[in-house]
Structure formats: structure tokens, C-alpha cells
Amino acid sequence: MVKSEQFLCIGCPIGCPLQLQHKGGKITEVSGHECNRGAKYARQEFTDPRRSLSTTVAISGAKGTRLPVKVTEPVEKDRVTEVVRKIHELDIAAPVRLGQVLIHDLLGEENVNVVACRSMERVGSG
Amino acid sequence: MLDKIRRKYDVVVVGGGPGGMGAALGARDSGAERVLILDREPEVGGILLQCIHSGFGLHYFREELTGPEYAERFLEKVIQDDVDLATNSYVSGIAIDSNGTKQVRVMNEQHGLFTVDTKSVVLSMGCRERTRGSIRIPGTRPSGVLTAGLAQKLVNLEGYLPGKRIAVLGSGDIGLIMARRLTLEGCEVVGVFEIMPYSNGLTRNVVQCLDDFGIPLHLSTMVAYIYGRDRIEKITVAPVEKDFKPDMSRARDVKCDTLLLSIGLIPENELSQSLGIHLDVITGGPRVSSTLETSMPGVFACGNVLHVHDLVDFVTQESILAGQFAAEWSRGIQRPMDNIRLVPGDNVHYCLPHTLSPEREHTIYMRCKEALKPCRIRVGNLMEKKLRFVVPAEMIMFKIKPDLLEKFYGDTLRIDLVPDTQGENDG
Numbered sequence: 001m002v003k004s005e006q007f008l009c010i011g012c013p014i015g016c017p018l019q020l021q022h023k024g025g026k027i028t029e030v031s032g033h034e035c036n037r038g039a040k041y042a043r044q045e046f047t048d049p050r051r052s053l054s055t056t057v058a059i060s061g062a063k064g065t066r067l068p069v070k071v072t073e074p075v076e077k078d079r080v081t082e083v084v085r086k087i088h089e090l091d092i093a094a095p096v097r098l099g100q101v102l103i104h105d106l107l108g109e110e111n112v113n114v115v116a117c118r119s120m121e122r123v124g125s126g
Numbered sequence: 127m128l129d130k131i132r133r134k135y136d137v138v139v140v141g142g143g144p145g146g147m148g149a150a151l152g153a154r155d156s157g158a159e160r161v162l163i164l165d166r167e168p169e170v171g172g173i174l175l176q177c178i179h180s181g182f183g184l185h186y187f188r189e190e191l192t193g194p195e196y197a198e199r200f201l202e203k204v205i206q207d208d209v210d211l212a213t214n215s216y217v218s219g220i221a222i223d224s225n226g227t228k229q230v231r232v233m234n235e236q237h238g239l240f241t242v243d244t245k246s247v248v249l250s251m252g253c254r255e256r257t258r259g260s261i262r263i264p265g266t267r268p269s270g271v272l273t274a275g276l277a278q279k280l281v282n283l284e285g286y287l288p289g290k291r292i293a294v295l296g297s298g299d300i301g302l303i304m305a306r307r308l309t310l311e312g313c314e315v316v317g318v319f320e321i322m323p324y325s326n327g328l329t330r331n332v333v334q335c336l337d338d339f340g341i342p343l344h345l346s347t348m349v350a351y352i353y354g355r356d357r358i359e360k361i362t363v364a365p366v367e368k369d370f371k372p373d374m375s376r377a378r379d380v381k382c383d384t385l386l387l388s389i390g391l392i393p394e395n396e397l398s399q400s401l402g403i404h405l406d407v408i409t410g411g412p413r414v415s416s417t418l419e420t421s422m423p424g425v426f427a428c429g430n431v432l433h434v435h436d437l438v439d440f441v442t443q444e445s446i447l448a449g450q451f452a453a454e455w456s457r458g459i460q461r462p463m464d465n466i467r468l469v470p471g472d473n474v475h476y477c478l479p480h481t482l483s484p485e486r487e488h489t490i491y492m493r494c495k496e497a498l499k500p501c502r503i504r505v506g507n508l509m510e511k512k513l514r515f516v517v518p519a520e521m522i523m524f525k526i527k528p529d530l531l532e533k534f535y536g537d538t539l540r541i542d543l544v545p546d547t548q549g550e551n552d553g
Contacts, residue, residue: 008329008332008333008337009329010328010329010330010333010334012329012515013328013329013515013517013519013520014329014499014514014515014517015329015332051334051338052180052190054178054179054180054192055178055310055311056178056281056282056285058285063168063169064283064284065284065285066282066283066284066285068178068192068193068194068282070178070180070192077338080310080338081310084310098195098198117178117192117194117195118175118194118195118197118198119198
């Protein structure tokens, strides 16, 4: 049986309403897109939706109390909350450099790291 | 930060956000020897530092960066370029003496109240958020009603959550991004309420910040009342009719302990006004020439203090130019006066700069009033350019070449956005 999924394209501000038909998990048709980006997006959203992810973690010994961090590759959409919880367990001590890897191979995926989004100097004692 | 301050400068930049850093780099690049950035915050970077989400730099760096990463790349350049930085330093006024020297009055902990002399000034104070007072929501005045950007600062820089059960008024991008951010931090976001029949934020943010987390977006809906004595307890929301008046017969109450406001931004021009600089009533920013010079000679403006941008990349581009012109001015290079006025026509909300010169290429920044798809930009009878679509949320940018203006003999050039009837099918 052919099933249908709806997506709202995020490629540009037009925001085309996309329809994707599939049969037993196989895409049979994509429609509603005004350009190829829409078709590509619908396929990606159907087969393997991913989101880029950033948050903050606790840092001590710096001027501020929160360090912005990000995951270097987009994360599976359904695992976003789980991944954020894991990242929040981090407790970093200053100093830290922009791009410094804080978690290697997150989720067991190689080269998917959590990195610092800014440098923070150590202040005060130590 | 370096906090090294001299007595005399070529260019002083007020505000160290992306606009100020871009202007300082542009000024150094164009031969200004001594450049100073003044910022009232403890560190430069401006609002980028609290924008921890990604999406910055796609145009300028050709990669997707978070706000703090974008800021740090520029800070490194600023330090390399020997720009002086003074943070925790508040500019309380600027005086101009008879030979055109600007005396910038600054206050900070280290030096108290003092002045620095400079040949030219770049204003890049950015913008601030509209508050409850701007839209006059009826009700009591409890705590827990705050702007989305303030909540962003509390969460991302200071590590506090503003509440547990959050309602968001207005669908601007900061509001949408905060809805996701607070959800990921464990809050419950009960809904986003938008008075217009469409979202003011990018589709991308509606999908990834609301839909992904099942947060409802209520269009054509307003917050009609705020309840609570000490802390906000609930709000009344009501659908609006065509005249934007609430239909109270269909109103309902929503329990919340926090109401975030994401209802627009205002360029922060108190300093400009104290200088007697002419402002544009539509943009809320200074009126500027094609060199981004305000009505006060030697005072330039760029970034969100000039007009509210949607992408930081465009702020950078514009502010580098402003810095270059400020440096030229400080070196005594005078460009010919602009002799063409640029005015908004059909479906054009505003266009910048306010005047042009046939001498060189110009980048025009503009915004439409209403969405049109497809359409054409018409610049007087000089040029036409096809566009797939225009929407108010997205700034339109295009270039006018000098050879085009050489053939123009009028004094006023009008820009229109007209429907493109032939282009219906050529997406």
C-alpha cells in the first residue's frame, strides 16, 4: 500500500509543502517542491532525519559559568534529547580553547565529537 | 582584553559586536593607524556570544558556525590587527569641536570619566528588543515576563532557567530558538502565540525548533491578559480578527510561569540622537549616504544600529565598508557628494543607503512590505531584476553598477517591487 508523508521544506523562506509517497519504506514519489533542494530534503527527512546540535555545559575557573559546545556532525533527530543529556554531564575546568574536543566519538561514531565553541581563559587562583 | 587606551585615534568604534569588529578591521585595512573599539560589556562579541545555535557564517566563511565561534574568529583578527579594545567602557556622549575633531566621552572603572579624541567615529551599538511596554499587554505586572533575548542570556551565559512552564509571544527567530533551547534544558514550552497569520521566523526554525518537539504555533492569536500577583500564573489568549482585535468569545486561559516576548527589535540610537543625527522613521536608524556616513560629517553607522539585519554575515560585509570609509575620512580623503536620492516605492518598506553617487558601485539593502512571488525589482527606469520571491522576513540585497548611474540625470531614484507576470513558470 502506498503511504504519504508531509514535510515543510526548510531550504528557503518559500517553505514548500512537500508530499512524499512510499511503499514498504521505498520512496515512490516526491511532489510539492519548487526546486531540487525540496526533493532532496524530503528524501533525507524520510530516510535519515538529522539535526545539528549545540548546547552549553558547566565550566569552572573561568569568567563565565557556561561554555557553549556543539556536536561536529548532525545527530539523528530521534536521539537529540538523549545526546543533549549526555553532553550536559560534562563539567569542564578552564582554560579551554576554541575547537577543543571535549567528548571523542560521541555515540560510538568515529569523528563525531563534542567541541568547545569558544576559548575561555582561567581566572582567579590557579 | 587589552584595555589599552590612547588619547588620540583615527577611528573610534562604539560597540564591539560583529558590526564594531567588522568596522575596526575595515578601518585598519584602509590605512587607519589607530583604531579603538569601546564596548560596555565585559567582553567584545556582542549578542553573538549568547547565540550558541549554528547558522552563522554561511556567506562569509562558507561554513556553518555558532555565534561564539563567529565572534572569536573576528576577535582573533582584531587582536592581530592591533586594534585597541576597551571593554566595560560606556560611551556617554560625543562632542565635536570647531575643527571637526570628535571627543568621545567614556566611563570605565579603570580611568573614571575621560575623553578620547578621534577624527572619525563608527556607530555600531546594535539593537535592543521590544518589551511588554511596546505592545501594552493588559494585566498585572508580575515577574516572569521577559524578552526572549534576555532569557537567552540567562540560559546560555549565566546558566539560569527563567522558569519551568513557558509561553512565547511572537514568532521571531529568537523566540523560536529559545523554545527549542528551553525544551532541551528540561522546560515545558506550552505554545508560541503569533498575532499575524504567518510566522515571523524562518521556516527552518519553525520546523526544527517547534515541530520537532511538538510545540504548537498558534497563528492569528494574541495574548490578551496577564495574570499573577508576584509571579505570572496564567495568560489569556484569544484569536484575532482582521482588525487585530481579540475575539474574547473564543478566548482561553493558558497556565504558565514565564512569558517570553519575541516581538521585534529596535536600533539603539540614543547616542546618535544626542548628536543630532537624522534618523529614518521606518528603519529607526540613521539616514546614511553611500559611504554609510550619517548626517554628522565624519560619523558613520553600520550593523543593527542602522537597520535590523537577519544575517550576521551581511552585518560584517556592511560594517567592513563603513570602517573603510571612516578610515578614508580620517585620512582627509573626501569622496564627491552624493547627488541622487534613493526612495522606497511600491511594496518597498525601506531601502538603504538614502543617497547614491554615480562614482562607484553600490550595494542596496532593502525590505519588502508584503510577500510577492515571483517579482521584479525596478530601479527607476535604469534596471530591472527578477526575483523568485520576496518576503518581509528576508532582506533583499543587490548591486547597482556605476555605468548605470552615469546615464541617470534625475535627482531621485525610486525602487519598486512589482509582480512578475511573465515569469510565472521559470522557477
